[in-house]
Amino acid sequence: EAGVAQSPRYKIIEKRQSVAFWCNPISGHATLYWYQQILGQGPKLLIQFQNNGVVDDSQLPKDRFSAERLKGVDSTLKIQPAKLEDSAVYLCASSFGQFVATNEKLFFGSGTQLSVL
Amino acid sequence: SQQGEEDPQALSIQEGENATMNCSYKTSINNLQWYRQNSGRGLVHLILIRSNEREKHSGRLRVTLDTSKKSSSLLITASRAADTASYFCATVPYNQGGKLIFGQGTELSVKP
Numbered sequence: 001e002a003g004v005a006q007s008p009r010y011k012i013i014e015k016r017q018s019v020a021f022w023c024n025p026i027s028g029h030a031t032l033y034w035y036q037q038i039l040g041q042g043p044k045l046l047i048q049f050q051n052n053g054v055v056d057d058s059q060l061p062k063d064r065f066s067a068e069r070l071k072g073v074d075s076t077l078k079i080q081p082a083k084l085e086d087s088a089v090y091l092c093a094s095s096f097g098q099f100v101a102t103n104e105k106l107f108f109g110s111g112t113q114l115s116v117l
Numbered sequence: 118s119q120q121g122e123e124d125p126q127a128l129s130i131q132e133g134e135n136a137t138m139n140c141s142y143k144t145s146i147n148n149l150q151w152y153r154q155n156s157g158r159g160l161v162h163l164i165l166i167r168s169n170e171r172e173k174h175s176g177r178l179r180v181t182l183d184t185s186k187k188s189s190s191l192l193i194t195a196s197r198a199a200d201t202a203s204y205f206c207a208t209v210p211y212n213q214g215g216k217l218i219f220g221q222g223t224e225l226s227v228k229p
Contacts, residue, residue, distance in 0.1 A: 004159070033217075042121075042205050042219035043160070056214050091159055103148055103167060106217060108159035 002026065004109035006092050012115045018080035021112045025073070025094030031055070032069055033106065034077050035091040043091055049075065082116045089113050121206045121220025129226040136193040138223040140206030141186075147209040149182055149189050150217065154203045163191075163204075196227045 005024040013019050025032050031050050035043035046065065048055040051072035060067070064083070069075040079086055093106040124139045140149070148167045152160040166173045166182045166189070173180050179192040193200055205222045209215060 035219075042207075042221045045216055045218065048214075048216055056216050093160075103165060105150060105162040105165055106152075106160075108152075108161070110157075110159045113157075 004092055004094055004107050006090075006109035006112055008112055009110065010113050010115075012117065013082055014117050015084055016081040018078065019082055019114065020076050020078045021090050021092075021114075023075045023077070023092030023109060025075070025092070026096075026107055029094035029096050029107070030072075031095045031097065031104070032075050033093040033095075034067055034075070035093065037089045037091055037111070039088070046077070079114075082114075084116050087114055087116045121208055121218065123204075123206060123220045123223045125223060126221070127224045127226070129228065130196055132196060132198055132227055132229050134196055134227075136196050136200070136225055136227070138191045138204050138206075138225070140189045140191070140220055142189075142206075142208045142210075142220075143187065145211045146184075147211060147215075149180075149209075150207045151178075151180060151189075151191050152205045152207060152219075154205065154222070156202070160205065193225075196225075198227050198229045201225060201227045 033048050034046045037043040046060045047057040047067045049069040052069045067077045089111040091111045093108045095104040097104045121140050121142045150165045151163040154160045164175045177194045182189045203222045203224050205219050207217045207219045
């Protein structure tokens with residue numbers, strides 16, 4: 001079974017530039033998550049989709065971050081404009097069912113490491 | 118917001134020893150999960166324990182859950198150098214839309 005695919009693996013940009021990350025979840029997984037992981041910290045949920053609808057985006061900085069999941073499969077996360085504090089690893093994850101409350105586990109991609117200079 | 122707090126933040130042991138990591142959380146939960154993260158990689162699911170369970174085993178892993186104390190522990194027996202990684206607990210709080218919230222993690226180093 002193919003895992004969660006993410007690209008690019010690394011990205012270096014200057015502040016105020018824009019950047020986009022791509023994620024392809026495991027085939028058949030209804031729920032897709034984007035997490036931000038700052039060095040030395042645990043992952044923080046940015047946005048959760050079920051199919052192509054947003055379930056939770058309460059911690060997404062909407063003035064600069066946007067995400068979409070067209071046709072309920074692939075997803076892109078965009079930052080525009082980037083700030084120094086956005087330097088982090090951006091992790092995409094997927095799960096088969098609707099909610100982890102129903103005891104689903106998450107499958108993670110390898111992440112995109114973003115450095116904002 | 119981060120719900121879980123893990124203890125210790127870092128742990129260094131010799132191969133063959135047991136490693137114990139603890140996790141405390143603040144609100145009632147549906148379930149608690151443990152994940153491992155090797156350096157520069159994504160997270161890998163290890164084990165899930167439901168709120169009505171007290172203990173679960175998976176190979177060399179043993180997880181306990183005490184909902185009255187809002188705490189969990191992960192025990193890795195007979196550690197190997199390959200167990201070197203960061204370990205995160207994650208909780209699914211009641212009435213928060215089913216999202217998974219991670220703690221800060223414990224960095225485990227197993228020396229050969």
